Amino acid sequence: MPWAAILLSAAAMTAIVALRYLAASGAFAFVTARVRPGYHARLGPQIRREIGWSLASAAIYGIPAGIVAWGWQTHGWTRIYTQWDAYPLWYLPVAVMLYLLAHDTWFYWTHRLMHRPKWFRKMHAVHHASRPPTAWAAMSFHPWEAITGAVAIPALVFLIPIHVAMLGTVLLIMTVMGVTNHMGWEMFPRRLVHSKLGEWVITASHHQRHHEEYRCNYGLYFRFWDRACGTDRGLSPNA
Template sequence: MALDAPLVAVLVSAFAMTAIVGVRYLLTSGLFAWITARVRPGHYKGLDRQIRSEIAWSLASAAIYGIPSGVVAWGWREHGWTRIYTDVHDQPLWWLPVSVLVYLLLHDTWFYWTHRWMHRPRVFRIAHAVHHASRPPTAWAAMSFHPTEALTGAVVIPALVLLVPIHVGALGIVLTIMTVMGITNHMGWEMFPRALVHSPLGRWLITASHHQRHHESYRCNYGLYFRHWDHLCGTDAGLSQAFSRP
């Protein structure tokens, strides 16, 4: 029995987005792994088996991220479901940068609280232990999630574009920041200057120095982009002392 055209279009969109997410992961994580090999030769020595596991879990996560994104992308193109707009004049120009910040703050809030929830012992064993099996994390670990954890992350951007207006270019910036920070926070070394990391601004931003402490101590430093929830909730344990920028 032949599938009807709309269903085929949805499936094609979901498959295409899955492929895009997977290829993006391989290219970006591969790039930062290559940079690590040049800047810190031997930094991932002996981690080949772990890296293979990280890549396998990450490619599975690509499908979990790609399917809802593909469905929403189809709904945007065919039915205008989302609040994504292409004409910069559809919203006030000041909203372009503000929308990026709003998306990051909302995503960060969702991540902080779901991340804390996944550190409850039973949930941790079921879902989050896969991510923490990376000891130490590498540039390949940014999407190394159990499907349950991947699902909590996969719904955020599709939900936001249904509710909060954003220009397609601003959305691209959000996705770029999400990808780059997800990878650089797991590289096992700090690529940003010490002057930034240890500055007053750095006290509110999450970089590898901050997230590494989470992988060392588990019950602290739960944020994704910003440290305000960790500060407010008393879960900020500061920076890891295990490494520094060369």
């Protein structure tokens, strides 16, 4: 196997993930500082830990992504396609929704498992050491937890056809929601958060309650599994 090419692809993808994290988290941390001056002023040591864990997670996310990217470009692995007419145009947003629903399902159940005491201590305590979470905590994971997150999208590209641009859309949504849900305050308008759409889509108000009470609100994008399993406790009054 051409190990040099694979290593180069893994290194490039790790750099992309790290830069994406720094850009997105940095942008929303800047917004927080402007909108709520001093809100995270005393959290310097915590933020430095969050950045350190997140950059380690970037490698864990980047390595499998880089291997899959190399296989796709070199051997045609995966069901990623580039021709717009390969599938009907109506399928483009459907693929995005399928990916988000599948990822959300994987995240809900693995996240809930990691809240069992034994698993929590080994895998998830690092993430919950952020009290309160900040925009920099989006990828602040213990390596074992990072692995559970890193395999989801690379696995899906072997199962569900998706245009490369729509895959980019999925990654953009994943990045933005991962960051904004950890800012500790609600950036979206109240009328949206408390609308019919807000009853099913997760924002900072919902995820903040998870960081306050731990045993509730386990979802990533949607509230479906929390509602179905009785783990949805609504919005935090503090976000």
